Amino acid sequence: MNPPVTNAGIISDQMAPDFLLTVEGLTVSFDGFKAVNDLSLYVDEREIRVIVGPNGAGKTTVLDLICGKTRATSGSIKFRGQELTRMNESKIVQAGIGRKFQTPSIYDDLTVFENLEISYPKGRSVFGALAFKRDAVVRDRVFEVAEMIFLKDRLNERAEFLSHGQKQWLEIGMLLIQDPDLLMLDEPVAGMSVSERKKTAELLNKIIANRSIIVIEHDMKFVEDIAHRVTVLHQGKVLSEGSMDHVKHDPKVVEVYLGH
């Protein structure tokens, strides 16, 4: 399955479901400035896609557009054939897309256990939340995820007392417990120590099973470790796409990004 990159426009609707996520002609303009400009992107099932690019290339905006935080000016985002551009954020999450923010976004006042429990995909309506019971199924799932994110023995601690790296893991865990089909991570290893980075790469490789991941990352060593395919963004457009080797040697990329 080779997603056609240069002539994206000819993808027909019948072919679209082959990809988990199909982004076509996506444009968003903030007061005339096009942060994302006619962007097309195709993500396969079970693929780790890394988006790289210089500051201001529109990487985070692309994630914002997919998860509904920012509304597209034009273009389409299809997830399993469902159009996302007009869905509200919570519906997009319920459709199976999880998003991790750039700065660790966790609930400081709650314990690690409660952080994970809130993210557990049950009792998401008002009355569902009032009637929610912490049963064995929930508890087991929280323990399971806590083990994966190396926080099993800190479940009863308030999240604010975790280290920066542990907070990042906790947020990944909060997404994991939702069991999303597409996980979007914005700089998951930023501010981590070398050993934490290694563990995170290991973690990402563990959780890749049965889902696709889009990662924004600056750390090239980390990108090489995990990426199946790399998309290079520049000024809101796709500059190059392919394997790490391919983009590394693409003269356009060398010029605008790696050359700096």
Next chain:
Amino acid sequence: MILSRKELLGLTILATLILVILPLSLDIFRLNLVGKYLTYAFVALGLVLCWGYGGILSLGQGIFFGLGGYCMAMFLKLEASSVENTKIQSTPGIPDFMDWNQITALPWFWEPFRSLPLTLILVILVPVALAFILGFAMFTRRVGGTYFAIITQAVAAILTILIVGQQGYTGGINGITDLRTLLGWDIRTDNAKLILYFVNGLLLIGCLLLAFFVKHSKFGRILVAMRDKEDRVRFSGYNVSNFKIFVFCLAAAISGIGGAMFALQVGFMSPSFVGIVPSIEMVIYTAVGGRLSILGAVYGTLLVNWAKTSFSETFPELWLLGLGGLFIAVVLAFPNGLAGIYGSYIEPAIKRFLRKKSDLMPSGTLPQGSPAE
């Protein structure tokens, strides 16, 4: 499990205070006064849920207290305005102030208040309906924080102006006065006041239990999460605005009950309990009690009102300044109010004291409270 062991103990102590100690130690005049204060505690409790836990600061909770109170007062007023009681009016059978304002027929929106069951439903439903409309309009558009607080203030001001301006329909600035009986039972007697005090106390304890239930449900944790990181909650698949609307409506419902009990115990309802000043005072009760403390709301209300009664008798012109100063002092020095003071000074002292005792009695196993939140 609705309550932790510590909360159960706290609630028991408070219930004993309200239902046993105060009735035994105060005369009926003072007890009625405490009963009146306790009706404000309903509002303070609503604010703990919506401001303390949900982070939604409403400076217009007097609206809901007032609406609940007016609903009850309208029922009582209609009963007091029977044809026999009002035969000297040019139109007998309508409230006196309508007659003074040349109104000759009961307005349509007074009609439901002929029935007590309907009135009791409306005491809750009217505040909830307005809270829902306000909440829906604001929260789905992501209006929050200061803007929300200002808008609630504006609504409180508008409602006051409306009530004062529509004298013929609402009793105007004087409010609805001269309330006498509830289904023929004279609510002005000492005996009735005593019974109403207990009804009020029990309702308050019921609402406290409800608040504990909400706090300990997943809903309560989502409120805290929303206060911390609203976007994270939204992108965890929750419709944040629905949660905010619900907690705002819940606070309104609880405030409405308080308002109705106010009208019953005090015997009148006026716009001076609806507007901006009482609404802000109620926020101060919550802040003094500790905005995260459900039981603290009651203590905060009682303390501030006790201080108000004592000081305003002695230094009437200084009282408002004192109240403002108290608010600033609490926010700056004790952001968690009385509950915070209790948690960081009194509770450790009690524990030390108990530990000393248990050292003397080696076999003693003492209940250990759960760690302070």
